[in-house]
Structures are given as C-alpha cells and as structure tokens.
Amino acid sequence: MSILRRFANSDLGYSFLHSRVVVAAAIVVAVVVVAAVGADALAPHNPFDLASLELFDALTPPAWEAGGQWIYPLGTDDQGRDVLSAIMYGTRVSLMVGFASVALSMAIGIPLGMISGYFGGMLDSVIMRFAEIQLTFPAILIALLIDGIVRTALPRDIHSDIAVFVLIAAIGFSNWVQYARTVRGMTLVERSKEYVQAAQVTGVHPLLIMLRHILPNVASPVLVIATIGLALAIVTEATLSFLGVGVPPTQPSLGTLIRIGNDFLFSGEWWIATFPSVTLVALVISVNLLGDWLRDVLNPRLN
Amino acid sequence: MMVAQTQRPDRAASTPQLVVKDLRKQFDLTRSVAGRLLGHQQYLKAIDGLDIEIARGTTFSLVGESGCGKSTVARCIVGIYKPTSGQVLFDGVDIAQMRGRKVMLPVRRRMQMIFQDPYASLNPRWRVSQIIAEPIRTHGLLPDRQAVQKRVDELLVQVGLAPGDGRKYPHEFSGGQRQRISIARALASSPDLIVCDEPTSALDVSVQAQILNLLRDLQEELGLTYLLISHNLAVVAHMSTRLGVMYLGRLVETGDSQLLFGQPLHPYTRMLLSAVPDVGGAAVKRVAIAGDVPNPISPPSGCSFHPRCPFVQDKCRMVPPVPSMVQGRLVACHVLAEHGELPA
Numbered sequence: 001m002s003i004l005r006r007f008a009n010s011d012l013g014y015s016f017l018h019s020r021v022v023v024a025a026a027i028v029v030a031v032v033v034v035a036a037v038g039a040d041a042l043a044p045h046n047p048f049d050l051a052s053l054e055l056f057d058a059l060t061p062p063a064w065e066a067g068g069q070w071i072y073p074l075g076t077d078d079q080g081r082d083v084l085s086a087i088m089y090g091t092r093v094s095l096m097v098g099f100a101s102v103a104l105s106m107a108i109g110i111p112l113g114m115i116s117g118y119f120g121g122m123l124d125s126v127i128m129r130f131a132e133i134q135l136t137f138p139a140i141l142i143a144l145l146i147d148g149i150v151r152t153a154l155p156r157d158i159h160s161d162i163a164v165f166v167l168i169a170a171i172g173f174s175n176w177v178q179y180a181r182t183v184r185g186m187t188l189v190e191r192s193k194e195y196v197q198a199a200q201v202t203g204v205h206p207l208l209i210m211l212r213h214i215l216p217n218v219a220s221p222v223l224v225i226a227t228i229g230l231a232l233a234i235v236t237e238a239t240l241s242f243l244g245v246g247v248p249p250t251q252p253s254l255g256t257l258i259r260i261g262n263d264f265l266f267s268g269e270w271w272i273a274t275f276p277s278v279t280l281v282a283l284v285i286s287v288n289l290l291g292d293w294l295r296d297v298l299n300p301r302l303n
Numbered sequence: 304m305m306v307a308q309t310q311r312p313d314r315a316a317s318t319p320q321l322v323v324k325d326l327r328k329q330f331d332l333t334r335s336v337a338g339r340l341l342g343h344q345q346y347l348k349a350i351d352g353l354d355i356e357i358a359r360g361t362t363f364s365l366v367g368e369s370g371c372g373k374s375t376v377a378r379c380i381v382g383i384y385k386p387t388s389g390q391v392l393f394d395g396v397d398i399a400q401m402r403g404r405k406v407m408l409p410v411r412r413r414m415q416m417i418f419q420d421p422y423a424s425l426n427p428r429w430r431v432s433q434i435i436a437e438p439i440r441t442h443g444l445l446p447d448r449q450a451v452q453k454r455v456d457e458l459l460v461q462v463g464l465a466p467g468d469g470r471k472y473p474h475e476f477s478g479g480q481r482q483r484i485s486i487a488r489a490l491a492s493s494p495d496l497i498v499c500d501e502p503t504s505a506l507d508v509s510v511q512a513q514i515l516n517l518l519r520d521l522q523e524e525l526g527l528t529y530l531l532i533s534h535n536l537a538v539v540a541h542m543s544t545r546l547g548v549m550y551l552g553r554l555v556e557t558g559d560s561q562l563l564f565g566q567p568l569h570p571y572t573r574m575l576l577s578a579v580p581d582v583g584g585a586a587v588k589r590v591a592i593a594g595d596v597p598n599p600i601s602p603p604s605g606c607s608f609h610p611r612c613p614f615v616q617d618k619c620r621m622v623p624p625v626p627s628m629v630q631g632r633l634v635a636c637h638v639l640a641e642h643g644e645l646p647a
Contacts, residue, residue, distance in 0.1 A: 194424035198488065201381045202438045203404060203411035216428045 015297050022293045025286035032283050036091035043085035044071065048250070053080045059264075062271050075271040077260065083271060086257055087279050093253035094280075097167055098233040102226050104172025105233075109179025110222065114210050116180065117187025128184070131177045139236055143170035147245045160248040167246055171236050178225055186218035220298045227291030231284045238280055254280045318395040320496055320528040321380070323355040326389035326399075328372075328379055332600065347600050349375040351552035353389070354626075355530075357545075359495075362522065362529040364539040364560065366575065367549035368596050373532045376549075377500045380530065381416045382407060393496070412442045415489035419501035421481035425473040431484055432469030435459070438492035458487040462517060479510035486517065490525070498530045503538055515541055536579045540564055548572045551599055551607040558632025569634050570612050570645065606637065614638050614645055 007013040016022055035042060046052060058080040061068045068075065074083040116127040134142075150166045151159055159166075190196060191214065199209050234254075240246035241255025242262075249256060254276045261273025328350040333343065349372045357363040365373050378384045380391055382398065391399040393410055401407050415438070418424035425434055432455045438444075445451045456466035462483040473481055482502065489497050499518065503511040515538060521527060533539050539546060543560040548571060556569040567573045594611040597603055603610050609619040618637050626633040627640045638645060 194418040194420055195426040197378075197383055198416065198418065198424055198485075199437065200383055201411065201414070201416045202441050202492070203408045204437065204441050205404065213426055217426070 012297055016293075019293065021289060025289040025293075028282050028286040029290065032091060032279065032286075033095065035088050036095050039085070039088040039092050043082075043088045044073070045082040045085040047081040047086045047089060055080050059269050061269075074275045075269075077272045078264065078269075083257075083275050086252065087254070087276050090252050090254045090257050090276060091279060091283070093164070093247055093251060094234050094237055094255070094283075097164065097171065097237045097247070097253065098230050100168040101171035101175065101233045101237075102229050104168060105175040105229060106179055106222065106226060108172070109176035110183050110215075112176070113180035113183030114187050114214060114218075117184040118191055118206065118210055118214065124184075127180070131180050134174075135177050137174070139171065139174035139232075140239060142174040143167070143236065143240055144243075144245060146170040146173065147240070160250070163246070163248050164251070167237060167240060170240070171233050174236075175229055175233065178229065179222060182221055182225055183218050186221060187214055190214045190217050221295075224291055224295040224298060227294055228288060231287040231291065234280070234287075235284055318392075319356050320359045320394065321355070321357040321530065322390070322392040322395075323353055323376075323380065324390040324392065326350050326353040326355075326376070326379060326391065327387045328375055328384060329387045345600060348552050348602070349599070350379065350386075351602075353549075353552070353554060355547060355554075355557075357496075357528055357530060359528055360522070360526045361544035362531055362542050363545045363547065364531040364533060364543035365547050365549055366533055366536060366539050368575075369534065370596055370599065371549045372552040372599075373534075373549055374500055377416065377498045377530065377532050381414055381498050382411070408442065412438070412444075412492045413495045414498070415492065415494040415496075416498045416500065417482070417485050417489050417502045420505050421478045421485060422473075422505075424485050425481055427473055429472075430469065431459075431471055431473065431476075434473070434484060435469070435487045435491050438488060442492055444492060454491070455487075458490055461490065461521070462487045477510075478506050479514060482506060482510075482514050483517065486514075486521070490521065493525075494527070496528045496530065498532070500532045501534070502531070504533070504535060511538065512541075518542070536575060548575065551597065551602055553607065553635065554626065554633070555608065555636070556632060556634050557626070562631055566630070568629060568632065568639055568645070569636050570614055571608050574611075606635075 008017060016026075040046075057069075057072065057076050058078050060072050060076040060080075062075045062083075063070045063073050065075075072082050072084070074087070076082055077086070112127050112131075116124045147166055147170055150162075154162070187210075196209060196213055199213055204213075237246060237253060238255030238258065241253050242259045244259065246255055247253045249260070252260070257276035258273050258280070261269075261271075261276065264270075264272050327348070329346040329348050332345040332347055351372075353376060355363060355365075355376075365376060367373050375384065379386045379399070382401075386399045389399060390397045393414065396410070398407070398410050401410070425431075432452065435455045435458055436451050439451050439454060445454060452469075455469055459466050459468055464480065464483055464487070468476075468480075473484065476484065485502075502518070503514050506514060518529070519542065522529060529542070531539065531542055540560070545558065546560040546563045547554045547557045548563070548569065549555070550571050556563060556567070556572045563572060564576065567576050597607065597610060603620075605621045606612070606619040606624050609615045612619065616638060622637070624635040624637050624640065626635040629636075629639050629643060634640070
C-alpha cells in the first residue's frame with residue numbers, strides 16, 4: 001500500500017493518473033497480461049487438450065449471435081476450439097516471444113553500444129558499420145533468413161520443438177541496432193562528464209566504469225525503447241506466424257490464430273480472425289502509448 | 304597510517320613531487336581518412352614544450368586565458384590524456400609513457416584531481432558515501448565495510464560536512480558542498496599530489512573563499528602538494544607558492560608567486576595582472592589587454608604573443624624566445640632577455 005501511495009505522490013504517478021489515455025492503456029495491458037499469464041487457470045477451455053474438443057461445436061458463432069452458446073463466449077473455430085481460450089493461450093506465446101526477443105536485443109545492443117561509445121576509435125567504427133549494415137536488412141528478412149537456415153539444417157521434428165527459440169533469436173538479432181545506437185550516443189555524453197574522468201583518474205577498471213557509472217545513467221532511454229520494442233517484437237512475431245514461418249500450429253500465437261481465421265473470413269465465420277486481431281491491435285497500441293508516455297515523462301527537457 | 308610509504312626517505316626528501324619536462328600534446332584534427340592518407344594533417348598544439356617543477360608541500364599555479372592549454376596540462380599529468388612527448392616525473396618516476404592500468408595503479412592512488420564543475424563531477428545516481436569510498440575500494444586500501452564507512456565519515460568531517468551526509472545523493476547539496484564532497488573523494492586514497500582544475504570557478508564568490516581556505520588547511524595538515532589551474536588571479540594569489548603564466552601552450556613567465564605578483568615582467572603577465580578588478584584600492588596604472596588569443600591551430604610565427612605585444616621587435620616575429628633567467632624568474636621574451644627590462 002505504501003508503495004502504491006508513494007507512486008501516486010511521485011511525479012511519475014501524478015502524470016500517470018492525470019492522463020486518461022495512459023490509464024486506459026495500462027488497464028488494457030494489465031488485463032491482457034493477466035489473462036495470458038493466468039491462461040491455465042482462467043481460460044474456460046484448454047484448446048490444446050484434444051480429448052475435450054467437441055467437433056459438433058465447430059464453427060459456433062459468438063454467444064450473442066444466433067446459434068451462439070455462452071460456454072463459447074467468442075465462438076469456436078473449425079476444430080471446435082474455443083476462440084477466447086485460444087486467444088489467451090496465444091497471447092501468452094506472443095508475449096513470451098516479445099519479452100524474450102527484447103531481452104536478447106538488449107543483451108546484444110547495450111554492451112556493444114557502451115563499448116563503442118566508451119572506447120571509440122577503430123572499435124567504434126567497426127561496431128557501428130556492422131550495425132549500419134544490419135540496419136539495411138529489414139527485420140522480417142533477417143527472421144526469414146535465420147528461420148530458413150535452421151529449417152534446412154535441422155530435421156523437421158526437432159525444428160518444431162525449437163521453433164519458438166528460433167523466432168526469438170531471429171527477432172532479437174534484428175532489433176539490437178536500435179539499443180546499440182542509443183546507448184552509444186548516451187555513453188558518448190556520459191563519458192565526457194567529469195565523474196567518469198574522476199573514476200579514470202582513480203584507476204577504476206573500464207568495465208566497472210561502464211557497468212557502475214555509465215549504465216545506470218543511460219538506463220531510462222533504454223527502458224523507453226524497450227517498451228516500444230516490445231510492441232514491435234509482438235507485431236513481427238505475428239507477421240512471421242501469419243506468413244507461416246513462426247511458431248508451429250500446435251502452439252498457436254496471435255499471428256497463427258489470425259492466419260487460421262483468415263481462411264474462414266470469406267465464408268462468413270468472421271469471429272475466428274477478428275477477435276485475435278482486435279486483441280493484437282489493442283495490446284500493441286496500448287504498449288506503444290505507454291512507451292510514448294514514458295519517453296515524455298523521463299525526458300527532463302520536456303518537463 | 305593506511306598505506307606504507309613506498310619511497311625511500313632520502314629520495315623522497317630530495318626529489319620534487321612532480322617534474323614536467325618538455326611536455327607536448329597535439330590533437331589530431333584531420334577530419335577525413337583521405338586527408339590523413341594524403342598527409343594533409345591538421346594539428347592543434349595544445350601544449351608546446353612545457354617545464355614545471357613542484358616541490359613537496361607547495362602549490363604551483365598555472366594561469367592563462369581560456370584555451371591556452373591549462374586544463375590539457377592537468378589532464379596529461381593525471382593520465383586522462385596521453386602526452387604526445389615529454390616526461391612527467393612523479394617522485395622521480397616517468398609516468399607519461401607508462402602503459403597498462405595495473406602498472407599505473409600505485410601511482411594513481413597517490414595522485415588525485417578536483418574538477419571544475421561540482422555538478423558534473425559527482426555521479427548523480429550514487430550516494431555520497433559510495434562516491435567517497437570509490438578510491439578506497441578501487442585500491443583495496445581497507446579490509447572491510449565498517450572500516451571503509453568509518454574512513455568515509457572521517458573524511459566528511461575533515462571537509463566540513465556531517466557523517467550523516469554520506470547517505471544523501473549529490474543533488475541534495477549546494478555547489479560549495481558538492482565541491483567539499485569532491486575534495487573528500489580526492490583525499491580518500493591519501494594522495495601526495497592533488498591537481499585542482501579550476502576548483503572554484505563554478506562557485507559563488509563567498510563560497511570560493513571557504514573552499515580555498517579548506518584546501519589550504521588540508522595542505523598544512525596533510526602536507527599535500529597542489530597543482531592549481533585557474534584563470535582567476537585572485538584565487539591564485541591567495542594560494543600559490545610558485546606561479547606559471549601560460550600563453551598558447553607555453554610558459555611565458557615562471558617564478559615565485561609573490562615576486563610575479565609584486566613585479567610582473569613579461570608583457571602578457573602585466574596585462575593579466577592589470578585586468579584583476581580591485582575595489583576601492585589605490586589607482587593602479589593599467590595596461591589594456593589588446594586583441595584576442597590567436598587561433599592555436601595556426602599560431603603566430605616567432606614569439607606567439609607578438610601580435611598583441613606593445614614592445615614587439617623584428618626578432619619577435621621570426622624567432623621563438625627561449626626562457627631565460629631575468630630578475631629571479633624565468634621569462635620567455637627577447638626584449639627582456641636583451642635589456643633586462645621593458646622600455647618605459
């Protein structure tokens with residue numbers, strides 16, 4: 001309680017509570033995350049338990065439509081799987097891929113950016129040219145490339161087991177440049193400040209200077225990019241899954257659900273594609289709004 | 304008490320704390336790789352042959368206009384910049400060409416720096432006690448956490464703050480108090496030499512005096528040696544034993560502080576001293592400072608001061624002057640070297 005009260009009294013809390021859009025976005029994100037993380041306990045059905053599926057209930061429309069049933073609030077797909085439950089489990093996969101790939105991008109981008117900015121010179125040129133080359137490849141192309149290589153290199157059954165990790169690696173590797181560039185720029189600013197020179201004069205090891213002095217001072221812009229990067233990663237995952245190179249159909253993500261539903265869109269079963277799409281859009285917009293808000297609040301020049 | 308003195312006493316007594324010999328520092332300003340390959344290199348000679356000697360327990364002050372290379376000298380001595388050539392003898396050991404962090408570490412403990420900007424020189428995300436403890440931890444001077452905390456508290460008291468201030472963050476302090484924290488950090492590793500780069504120029508005049516008095520008291524108490532960099536001649540007069548006047552990367556006049564303040568010889572020293580404002584004192588004959596500092600990328604030929612000098616002769620435009628002994632101090636001036644005084 002006291003933590004909540006302290007948050008409400010801080011500048012951050014004030015600006016949060018006084019923006020309806022941001023509060024709404026935070027509520028959407030909270031609902032989606034809770035539903036996804038707690039899917040095992042909260043979902044009305046388990047869409048992956050083949051024994052519980054009723055093929056007679058296939059293609060049931062949403063409950064409020066004619067022929068709908070309240071045990072399937074958002075209807076079912078062609079296999080009789082409950083759309084709401086599938087969305088909850090699918091969001092879990094999407095969020096996991098999103099968080100993990102952002103973590104991977106940060107793990108690559110932050111150290112490279114900091115080394116680049118701190119040491120400068122040749123090392124800086126090499127890392128940054130490498131980053132610029134990487135930037136000329138669209139993220140989806142890199143993801144397709146990595147996926148293609150892994151697909152040909154590994155047998156099919158192994159591939160479907162590690163598909164999620166391939167996806168995380170593909171998205172993570174294609175987004176590290178942003179972190180590296182931002183951290184490099186911030187490091188250049190911090191490095192020239194006198195507190196860093198004081199540590200150098202004292203003889204502190206360069207790695208410790210980067211870790212203990214510079215990293216805490218470059219952390220807030222990284223947090224902002226990470227938030228926006230999370231939305232980007234979720235969309236990239238959905239795109240790849242929609243194209244069929246993402247997660248396997250046995251473990252559908254939001255993108256996979258949309259792709260499956262897409263086949264039924266013109267035969268009148270609109271709900272199979274629409275509800276996962278709405279979830280995806282709501283989640284991504286909300287995360288983006290939160291990221292924008294964080295960027296504005298944490299930028300001292302705008303205060 | 305904390306660290307055994309590594310120097311043999313006989314050597315420690317006879318060698319000056321710091322000797323700088325023919326120090327040079329060039330910055331490469333060449334923009335393009337092509338220019339570099341074709342040999343169109345542009346250099347800024349920030350320091351162009353500098354000699355300084357600082358005896359133990361004394362203060363040597365370096366003064367000059369902005370951009371004359373004072374701060375570069377400080378940064379070359381403490382090792383933030385690598386000198387292009389020359390020697391920096393600390394206790395008789397040349398540290399200018401030392402490579403590697405491990406080799407430098409014992410010297411680093413004995414040499415500290417106080418910076419100009421009390422707002423940028425303390426990490427905003429660290430508590431004051433962490434900031435002050437950093438040199439102690441880096442050099443592994445004390446065995447455990449309690450001992451470090453005790454030492455930090457001692458240092459806080461020594462610089463006129465309260466032990467409880469260690470728990471606060473730098474933004475909770477005023478500029479003068481922050482400079483005290485900087486001084487406490489500089490003292491933490493029990494150094495012999497402290498390089499003070501404009502330690503008071505970011506402070507209010509009333510606070511300046513407090514900080515200078517603190518520095519002077521600490522010098523007496525701990526036998527510290529100071530290299531003081533300043534553009535403020537009032538500060539320098541208050542503090543220094545010896546004085547060096549710098550112009551475009553060279554010393555134009557070096558000598559006893561009292562002597563130089565009482566009877567400046569070099570035309571540039573005279574100009575600087577006449578620019579010191581004084582309130583209500585006797586009217587002093589002032590020499591106006593004419594012209595601007597020339598571009599250090601393409602310094603004037605001969606004596607670099609000749610375009611601004613009222614006593615300029617033909618020789619000054621061609622041959623750079625070599626410092627020579629005139630009336631008890633070293634002066635780099637052709638006119639003074641020949642006549643022993645300036646024409647009236």
